[in-house]
Amino acid sequence: xxxxxxxxxxxxxxxxxxxxxxxxxxxxxxxxxxxxxxxxxxxxxxxxxxxxxxxxxxxxxxxxxxxxxxxxxxxxxxxxxxxxxxxxxxxxxxxxxxxxxxxxxxxxxxxxxxxxxxxxxxxxxxxxxxxxxxxxxxxxxxxxxxxxxxxxxxxxxxxxxxxxxxxxxxxxxxxxxxxxxxxxxxxxxx
Amino acid sequence: xxxxxxxxxxxxxxxxxxxxxxxxxxxxxxxxxxxxxxxxxxxxxxxxxxxxxxxxxxxxxxxxxxxxxxxxxxxxxxxxxxxxxxxxxxxxxxxxxxxxxxxxxxxxxxxxxxxxxxxxxxxxxxxxxxxxxxxxxxxxxxxxxxxxxxxxxxxxxxxxxxxxxxxxxxxxxxxxxxxxxxxxxxxxxx
Amino acid sequence: xxxxxxxxxxxxxxxxxxxxxxxxxxxxxxxxxxxxxxxxxxxxxxxxxxxxxxxxxxxxxxxxxxxxxxxxxxxxxxxxxxxxxxxxxxxxxxxxxxxxxxxxxxxxxxxxxxxxxxxxxxxxxxxxxxxxxxxxxxxxxxxxxxxxxxxxxxxxxxxxxxxxxxxxxxxxxxxxxxxxxxxxxxxxxx
Amino acid sequence: xxxxxxxxxxxxxxxxxxxxxxxxxxxxxxxxxxxxxxxxxxxxxxxxxxxxxxxxxxxxxxxxxxxxxxxxxxxxxxxxxxxxxxxxxxxxxxxxxxxxxxxxxxxxxxxxxxxxxxxxxxxxxxxxxxxxxxxxxxxxxxxxxxxxxxxxxxxxxxxxxxxxxxxxxxxxxxxxxxxxxxxxxxxxxx
DNA sequence: TATGAATGAGGTTTCATTCAT
DNA sequence: CATGAATGAAACCTCATTCAT
Numbered sequence: 001x002x003x004x005x006x007x008x009x010x011x012x013x014x015x016x017x018x019x020x021x022x023x024x025x026x027x028x029x030x031x032x033x034x035x036x037x038x039x040x041x042x043x044x045x046x047x048x049x050x051x052x053x054x055x056x057x058x059x060x061x062x063x064x065x066x067x068x069x070x071x072x073x074x075x076x077x078x079x080x081x082x083x084x085x086x087x088x089x090x091x092x093x094x095x096x097x098x099x100x101x102x103x104x105x106x107x108x109x110x111x112x113x114x115x116x117x118x119x120x121x122x123x124x125x126x127x128x129x130x131x132x133x134x135x136x137x138x139x140x141x142x143x144x145x146x147x148x149x150x151x152x153x154x155x156x157x158x159x160x161x162x163x164x165x166x167x168x169x170x171x172x173x174x175x176x177x178x179x180x181x182x183x184x185x186x187x188x189x190x
Numbered sequence: 191x192x193x194x195x196x197x198x199x200x201x202x203x204x205x206x207x208x209x210x211x212x213x214x215x216x217x218x219x220x221x222x223x224x225x226x227x228x229x230x231x232x233x234x235x236x237x238x239x240x241x242x243x244x245x246x247x248x249x250x251x252x253x254x255x256x257x258x259x260x261x262x263x264x265x266x267x268x269x270x271x272x273x274x275x276x277x278x279x280x281x282x283x284x285x286x287x288x289x290x291x292x293x294x295x296x297x298x299x300x301x302x303x304x305x306x307x308x309x310x311x312x313x314x315x316x317x318x319x320x321x322x323x324x325x326x327x328x329x330x331x332x333x334x335x336x337x338x339x340x341x342x343x344x345x346x347x348x349x350x351x352x353x354x355x356x357x358x359x360x361x362x363x364x365x366x367x368x369x370x371x372x373x374x375x376x377x378x379x380x
Numbered sequence: 381x382x383x384x385x386x387x388x389x390x391x392x393x394x395x396x397x398x399x400x401x402x403x404x405x406x407x408x409x410x411x412x413x414x415x416x417x418x419x420x421x422x423x424x425x426x427x428x429x430x431x432x433x434x435x436x437x438x439x440x441x442x443x444x445x446x447x448x449x450x451x452x453x454x455x456x457x458x459x460x461x462x463x464x465x466x467x468x469x470x471x472x473x474x475x476x477x478x479x480x481x482x483x484x485x486x487x488x489x490x491x492x493x494x495x496x497x498x499x500x501x502x503x504x505x506x507x508x509x510x511x512x513x514x515x516x517x518x519x520x521x522x523x524x525x526x527x528x529x530x531x532x533x534x535x536x537x538x539x540x541x542x543x544x545x546x547x548x549x550x551x552x553x554x555x556x557x558x559x560x561x562x563x564x565x566x567x568x569x570x
Numbered sequence: 571x572x573x574x575x576x577x578x579x580x581x582x583x584x585x586x587x588x589x590x591x592x593x594x595x596x597x598x599x600x601x602x603x604x605x606x607x608x609x610x611x612x613x614x615x616x617x618x619x620x621x622x623x624x625x626x627x628x629x630x631x632x633x634x635x636x637x638x639x640x641x642x643x644x645x646x647x648x649x650x651x652x653x654x655x656x657x658x659x660x661x662x663x664x665x666x667x668x669x670x671x672x673x674x675x676x677x678x679x680x681x682x683x684x685x686x687x688x689x690x691x692x693x694x695x696x697x698x699x700x701x702x703x704x705x706x707x708x709x710x711x712x713x714x715x716x717x718x719x720x721x722x723x724x725x726x727x728x729x730x731x732x733x734x735x736x737x738x739x740x741x742x743x744x745x746x747x748x749x750x751x752x753x754x755x756x757x758x759x760x
Numbered sequence: 761t762a763t764g765a766a767t768g769a770g771g772t773t774t775c776a777t778t779c780a781t
Numbered sequence: 782c783a784t785g786a787a788t789g790a791a792a793c794c795t796c797a798t799t800c801a802t
Contacts, residue, residue, distance in 0.1 A: 005765095007765090007766090021301075022301060023300050023301040024214075024215060025214060025215050026301060028791080028792060028793080029792080029793065029794080030791090030792085030793090038766080038767090039766065039767045039768055040767085040768070040793090040794085041766070041767055041768060041769095041794085041795080041796080042765080042766055042767070042768095043794095044793095044794065044795080045764095045765065045766070049793080049794080050792095050793070050794090102299075105299040106299050106300065109292075109295040109296050109299050110213050110296065111211075111212060111213040111216060114356075142368065142372070144365065144368050144372075145359060145365070147358070147359060148353065148359055148361075148365065148369075151349060151353060152346060152349060152350070152369070152372065155345055155346065155348075155349040156342060156345065156346070158345075159341060159342060159345040160342070163338065163341060166304075168337070169335060169337060169338055171338075175334070175335070175338065178332065178334050179338070179342070182332070182334075182342065182376040182377065183376060185375050185376050185380060186372040186373060186375050186376035187372065190375060197782095197783095218774075218775055218776080219775070219776060219777080220774095220775070220776090223785090228783080228784090229783060229784040229785055230776090230777085230784085230785065230786095231777085231778080231779085231783070231784055231785065232782080232783055232784070232785095234776095234777070234778080235782065235783075239776075239777080240775095240776060240777090385786095387786090387787090401681075402681060403680050403681040404594075404595060405594060405595050406681060408770080408771060408772080409771080409772060409773085410770090410771080410772090418787080418788090419787065419788045419789055420772090420773085420788085420789070420790095421773085421774080421775080421787070421788055421789065421790095422786080422787055422788070422789095423773095424772095424773065424774080425785095425786065425787070429772080429773080430771095430772065430773090482679075485679040486679045486680065489672075489675040489676050489679050490593050490676065491591075491592060491593040491596060494736075522748065522752070524745065524748050524752075525739060525745070527738070527739060528733065528739055528741075528745065528749075531729060531733060532726060532729060532730070532749070532752065535725055535726065535728075535729040536722060536725065536726070538725075539721060539722060539725040540722070543718065543721060546684075548717070549715060549717055549718055551718075555714065555715070555718065558712065558714050559718070559722070562712070562714075562722065562756040562757065563756060565755050565756050565760060566752040566753060566755050566756035567752065570755060577761095577762090598795075598796055598797080599796070599797060599798080600795095600796070600797090603764090608762080608763090609762060609763040609764055610763085610764065610765095610796095610797090610798085611762070611763055611764065611798085611799080611800085612761080612762055612763070612764095614797095614798070614799080615761065615762075619797075619798080620796095620797060620798090762802100763800105763801100763802080764800105764801105764802100765799105765800095765801100765802105766798105766799085766800090766801105767796105767797105767798085767799080767800105768796100768797105768798105769795105769796100769797100770794105770795090770796100771793105771794085771795070771796095772792105772793090772794085772795095773791105773792080773793080773794100774790105774791090774792070774793095775788105775789100775790100775791095775792095776788105776789105776790100777787105777788085777789105778786105778787085778788080779784105779785100779786095779787090779788105780784100780785105780786095780787105781783100781784080781785100781786105
């Protein structure tokens with residue numbers, strides 16, 4: 001992704017926050033402009049349409065998520081530690097960026113999502129998928145499609161983060177590690 | 191839920207289908223009216239507003255889901271069988287009613303959801319929650335909040351159904367039972 | 381053309397007048413609505429878009445022109461009288477309906493025109509074309525494509541009417557009949 | 571007209587072509603800039619506004635038309651030959667410059683036209699008008715206002731050129747000379 | 761001179777909702 | 782109960798124009 005112009009970034013960030021508050025439908029371009037501190041027309045300098053803005057916002061969040069993950073990866077840890085690190089660092093990213101979580105969940109359940117090129121959608125899944133692939137080869141994980149397993153793991157992270165953010169339950173360190181353990185137990189060879 | 195008038199039901203069903211196709215935003219009342227074979231004004235005899243319609247549609251889907259689940263429950267089975275039955279019957283309901291799945295997913299990730307009274311939202315979860323509660327008491331399941339576990343199980347069902355419906359992966363009988371097994375392994379005491 | 385709803389007609393007539401005053405570009409839908417005494421949205425009940433409105437307005441003017449011509453035709457006159465009647469009655473229609481003249485001239489010279497189905501465009505020309513065809517067969521007129529001759533005659537009428545309406549020259553009865561005579565002389569076999 | 575700067579000319583020519591393709595309304599300044607290979611702001615160094623640009627474009631086309639006519643005039647020909655030369659050379663100019671024809675026709679039928687100073691509008695008409703004036707004095711032409719006759723002749727040329735360019739009819743050398751003959755017959759004293 | 765990002769008024773169009781029939 | 786024409790606020794988007802560089 002190219003270096004993003006100051007205003008373009010302001011527009012993306014404003015949209016992200018507003019969608020968390022009000023949803024797609026409740027976020028008119030005029031509000032985005034106001035929050036980003038630009039004129040309405042300026043948005044159309046950077047994005048062809050509202051649809052394009054939302055599509056690019058999805059890519060932008062994927063990019064941010066990816067960036068955040070890269071910082072946490074280390075090679076010098078055993079396999080189970082690697083899984084826990086991945087699970088919890090993703091979890092914490094969403095906890096710290098609830099607007100991203102909320103947006104992604106709205107997006108993937110909207111008619112926008114199927115119109116995205118597939119390879120981009122799955123970019124973020126790939127790292128976990130490959131990790132699980134290695135585990136399968138080493139006989140640590142179940143003999144099941146690695147796409148399937150990685151999606152199930154991803155989904156567990158999202159679900160846990162949503163529960164926490166919505167305040168339905170308060171998850172402490174103990175609960176988090178138990179959840180990661182749950183998912184580990186679910187995919188490891190019994 | 192009261193016995194539903196012919197036209198009211200037609201409106202609900204039309205809305206359900208249209209939202210699956212086009213999303214919330216792409217489903218104007220005029221289209222609902224057309225698909226339901228009624229006049230636009232008629233919708234307002236049954237529902238105060240579009241918001242009300244969507245809120246009631248959520249309750250309606252919850253009701254349908256509940257109805258479908260009741261048929262499958264039997265008492266004379268052991269605990270693990272009971273879990274598998276619950277997991278797979280929910281899964282099959284969503285496979286057979288993709289419009290319900292799609293609507294619920296859109297709904298719970300929209301600003302409508304937080305405005306629902308909580309006790310209703312969780313009605314459908316309760317049966318699984320109680321089931322898991324019993325398992326916990328019997329020492330079969332982990333010592334973890336039963337709400338948390340039931341949500342994680344629920345989420346796994348939804349995720350699996352979405353993958354199948356989207357056609358990203360084709361899940362046969364073998365994969366389904368492996369997924370149920372995965373979730374069983376995740377919550378059982380190791 | 382079907383019987384036109386009261387409001388639909390008001391919209392068409394308002395558009396006609398406004399386009400004469402301000403041109404296509406200077407005639408926003410809001411102004412049309414205001415002049416027609418309807419809400420902006422109402423226009424879209426009768427017309428899909430501004431383009432559609434303008435296209436239908438063209439058909440409407442063609443219809444009005446045709447209606448006006450039918451009143452004047454009589455069979456019991458000799459050939460040259462028939463020509464003069466056609467020329468002058470068309471001329472007078474435009475003089476009495478300058479907004480129609482102005483609209484048609486804008487329309488046929490705009491990118492809208494080529495998008496019209498041809499057979500409709502030429503409907504109004506047909507009567508003159510057939511008349512000239514008969515004259516050709518009888519050896520009264522030149523041996524030249526009758527489409528070509530009818531267009532040249534039509535164009536002479538439009539041009540004369542425009543001069544008169546713009547006030548560039550004042551054309552009295554004498555000038556009118558001289559102009560009709562000119563066109564008669566131009567197409568008759570010398 | 572002064573010697574035209576390179577870029578100014580590029581802007582005028584681009585506007586001319588774009589208006590032929592898309593009409594006034596379909597020709598935003600940004601498109602003109604792009605086609606002319608200049609920045610949007612640059613246009614405003616040469617023209618005060620879009621209106622000014624279009625007004626000056628009209629003068630520019632009149633200038634080009636006049637230039638083209640001058641080449642063809644010769645003194646040593648008899649009167650009827652002079653008429654035919656004028657008619658056909660104008661006709662051929664428009665055939666070779668359809669964008670000019672299209673622009674002028676749009677322009678004179680738009681609200682721009684009445685705002686032009688009259689003497690400039692008629693500059694191009696003058697040459698024909700004077701020619702006809704001489705014919706009238708010599709008793710060759712009808713005893714009718716020479717403005718009127720010159721406009722009718724001019725209009726016949728435009729009409730013929732439009733038919734040819736639109737491809738409605740294909741006019742060969744024979745048809746062209748018949749048309750010129752028609753107009754000659756229409757204005758000559760019978 | 762030349763640029764092009766930025767502006768914001770104003771355009772077209774949508775759509776939830778009403779109400780006379 | 783049912784209709785659907787009518788409403789008008791508000792949405793998305795365009796584009797002539799400006800101005801700091």
